[in-house]
Amino acid sequence: MREALVTSARAWAGQAVLYAAFALAIGLFSHWPSYRPLDANQALIKVSFVHAGKPVGDCRPLTAAESAKLPPNMRAPTICPRERSPVTVEVDIGGQAALRRTAMPSGLSKDGASAVYQRLVVPAGEQRIAVRLSDDVRANGFTHRSESTVVLKPAQVLVIDFDAEKGGITLQ
């Protein structure tokens, strides 16, 4: 009788310990260890844009023969290439090249926008940032440039985007 009681008490105690261990394991690893996505004195620059490059060629008038092959409702005076130029972006931080990326136009006919998303982790503090962007294969060199000095606080996110309506390259 006494032995059965001791066994039963041990079983109950064992259950309590195992339930507690289960709860503790859940509670502990759902809070700890804490995680730092970024070191204390770092900031983040996100270079990201969705921008359609210029067409790869000029529009030209249709020849009479080409026009004749088209249905009457599709005859236009000029024809333009669908394909867009790839967009190349270069970012220098503190005079050092930090990023060079060429984004191809999307779509099966390469007539969509080019997209870039790139994270650059930099030390917080003052940074000289130069951004160059080329979106026209017919032009020599870069078609858009921006150069500025920013002071980045620790953990700050600086977004480098492209917005034609706002004059091209933007930093926000």
Added chain:
Amino acid sequence: MRGLIESARRRGLNGWTSIERGFDAAFGSGLNPLRHLGALACLAFMLLGASGAVLYAVLDTSAAGAWRSIEALSHTPGSWGSLLRGAHRYSADALAISLGLHIVREWLNGHERGFRRFSWLTGVPLVPLAAAAAIGGFWLNWDQLGQYSAIATAEWIDALPLFATPLARNFLTDAMVSDRLFSLFVFVHIGVPLLLMFGLWFHLQRITRAVVLPPRALALGTVAALLALAGAWPITSHAPAALASVPQVLRLDWWLLYIHPLAEASSPIAAWGVVGTAFALLFALPWLAPRERMPVAVVDADNCNGCRRCFADCPYAAITMAPHPNQRVGREIAVVDADLCASCGICAGACPSSTPFRSGAELATGIDMPQLTVDAMRNRLRVALAPGSIVVFGCDHGVRVESLRSPGVLPVSLLCTAQLPPAFVEYALRDGAAGVLVTACREGGCEFRFGTRWTAQRLNAEREPHLRATVDRRRFAFVPAGRGEESALKSALQGLRDA
């Protein structure tokens, strides 16, 4: 390759069994949580559904209002809101843990192959669905942890060439996070669990009497532990999301969000590689170490009277009933689906025609196993049973009954103990046995799910076919025991000798 897998499985199973026995000592095998991992995962899923429904009712599903509405829960009178948040989060953690352990246990027991392959393969997709639903839940709060998880997930997905526009662009500035984006968050967190439930339906298709809840005491204990944890260690929000800065220090839920640090510590593509390899392996496992196909149950039309007992007892829905070809209209016959048959023989033990008292040189029954027929079992007793000895009926998956062989002990190992028609106990006693010891796997540990339960119920006259009440109960014993627990049988044997 196969040898390596089997070696790893054997070593792992030894370790697992030791732990499981430790839990048996505290909970008893019937309430051992390690024997109810699938049901515990379902219980956690139900808790998530119940707590989530209330949370959704109070959630302001807008970018600007979500954080405020969830934070308000932590300040409700009586802390019910805090308890609710804790129950929801900790249930998700419990689901992740029990799901992971469920997969490990099933693999260690070789349950990924053979007739169980369908259940295994339909179970694998439930893992990413559960993970997606869990991760999506963090976004809804739209605090710094949600911000981090949403961006990390978007950047991780962007590593694959899926979208022309990177998903992460949705999180460049606060102005870009719109209420419409929150609708997507809600869809992920509610729509994906609905898909998970649908997938669970497939997962359970090929088993009968699917157990989706653990025994009541275990369920109550688990819920109490989760609620106690929610009260003792409340879930609190981080600061509201602010996309102009990176969160500094996060209290990460490592059970659910480990993929983000993994992707950052390696690379998004490397993390996809790890995840892809893991799932490819899970899908490939049934073919990497296949099990030899055992002969399946065979129905003898002349001896099947359509009583439906095998249909009721089959744990894997391998038996259906069809019109009997030889008898009058309205009579039925059992039909075995070979692809679903586990070759356990439980059907043979359920068949009323399997009684050894039937006359005739050959004992033909309604449904039988070609590799160990009921007739072979009866012949074994006729030939080998010495008067005054004790017959030990066991199964190939539990205690090795052959290890008990000694003068005066006749071990008979069956495919599953429930293959034993209960009349065999009486037959052995009438044939001169001093006693009969029946052993089966521990409750919750039966290789064929219901072997232990059906055997116990048949011997206790709670299920047909049953052992007749006239049998002297002092001369037979039923002892559930797992592999390696031969000592439990030895003491039972001694008890029968002393009786």
